[in-house]
C-alpha cells in the first residue's frame with residue numbers, strides 16, 4: 232500500500248522523533264526546520280496534509296507562515312506545545328489558517344483521526360477545484376512545453392523579491408503572470424496595484440505614480456495617494472512600461488534606487504516597500520538603442536526576465552483554453568450551443584491569433600451568443616473560411632468543411648430561409664435539408 236505523504240515543519244525536531252515512535256504505518260512525513268526549506272519542497276509535488284509544530288508562540292514569522300499556507304492547497308494542522316492553546320497571539324493565527332490543531336503530548340488515536348479528516352478534506356477540495364488546475368498552474372491554462380517552462384520560471388521567481396520584466400505580445404497573459412507571482416509570493420497578503428502607463432495622459436502619470444498633496448496644482452482639491460504608495464507591502468504592476476515618458480523614467484529609477492517617494496507638492500520623503508513588476512509588448516532593447524528608454528532603468532527592471540509565449544506558439548493549449556472559456560461563459564450562450572465542431576477546433580489551432588488569449592476569449596464569447604448551430608463553426612468564430620478545410624486530412628473532410636461554412640453563412644444571410652438558400656446555392660430544397668442534417672447544422 233502506498234503511504235500518505237505529509238509535511239512536518241518542526242524546528243526543534245521534537246515531534247518528528249515522537250511521530251517516529253508512534254509508528255503510523257499509513258503515513259510518511261518529510262520533516263523540515265525552516266520556511267525556506269518548506270517553500271522549496273512545496274515547489275515540487277504538494278502533499279495533502281501539513282503539520283506545523285509550535286513549541287512556543289513565536290516559533291515562526293507570522294506573515295511568512297501565513298503566506299506559505301495561503302499559497303498551497305494543503306490542509307494544515309497545528310501541533311501546539313503545552314498551554315499554547317490559550318496564547319492570545321497564537322490562537323487567532325491557528326483559527327485563521329489551520330484545518331485543526333493537536334496539543335502535545337501526541338495522542339496516537341486522536342492524531343490518526345485528525346490526520347484522516349485533513350487528508351479527506353484536502354482530497355475533496357482538490358477534486359472540487361479540479362480539472363482546470365490539471366491542465367495548467369498558477370491560475371493559467373496550458374500544459375505545452377512553453378507553458379511548463381514558464382511555470383518553472385515563476386516557481387523560482389516567487390521565492391525572491393527582485394523586480395521582474397515580463398515580455399510578450401498583447402493579450403498573451405502578462406498581467407495574469409504578474410498576478411500569479413504576487414499571489415504565490417510572500418507579498419500575497421499585500422495589495423496588487425496595476426497601472427497601464429500607455430493609457431494615462433502624460434501630464435497625469437506623475438501624480439498617478441507618486442500621488443499629490445492638496446493644492447499641489449489646480450484641480451488637486453485633496454491629497455491623493457499614488458499607486459506606488461498604494462502598493463506598499465505588495466506589488467506594483469506597470470503595464471506598457473515602454474510608454475512611460477522619459478522624465479518619469481528618471482523618477483521611477485530614483486524610487487527603485489532609494490525606495491522612497493515624494494508626493495507632488497510635498498517635500499517629505501515617504502519610505503515604501505514595493506515589488507515592481509513591469510510588462511512590455513515592445514522590444515525594450517530597441518527602445519534603449521533608439522534613446523526612448525533609459526538604459527539604467529531597463530537594467531533595474533530587468534533583474535529577472537520572463538517571456539510569455541504567444542498563443543500561436545502553443546497551439547496544443549488552445550482546446551483546453553477554449554473549453555475553459557466555454558465553461559466560464561456558459562451562462563451567456565444560445566441554448567442549443569453545446570461545444571465546438573472539430574473543424575472549429577482545428578481552425579483555432581491553425582489561426583495566428585494576433586490578439587492572443589484575449590482575442591480567443593472574445594471570438595468564443597461572441598460565437599456562443601450568436602451561433603445558430605449546435606456546435607460552434609469556423610464561421611461562427613469569424614475565422615478565415617477554408618483554413619479548416621486546408622487542414623482537413625481527407626478530401627471528404629475538406630469538402631464537408633467548405634460545404635458547411637457556405638451553407639451556414641448563407642442561412643445566416645437569408646435568415647434561415649431554406650428555399651432562398653437552396654436557390655442561391657443551386658440545389659433542391661430536399662438536397663439542402665439532407666446536407667443540413669448530414670453536416671450537423673442547427674436551423
Ligand SMILES: Nc1ncnc2c1ncn2[C@@H]1O[C@H](COP(=O)(O)OP(=O)(O)OP(=O)(O)O)[C@@H](O)[C@H]1O
Nearest residue numbers: 371372373400401402403404405406407470588589
Ligand atoms: N494561460 C492563460 N490561461 C487562461 N487565461 C489566460 C491565459 N493567458 C491569458 N489569459 C486571459 O487572457 C486575457 C488577457 O490576458 P492579460 O490581460 O494577462 O494579457 P496581457 O499580456 O497583460 O495583455 P496586454 O498586453 O494587453 O496588457 C485575460 O482575460 C486573461 O485572463
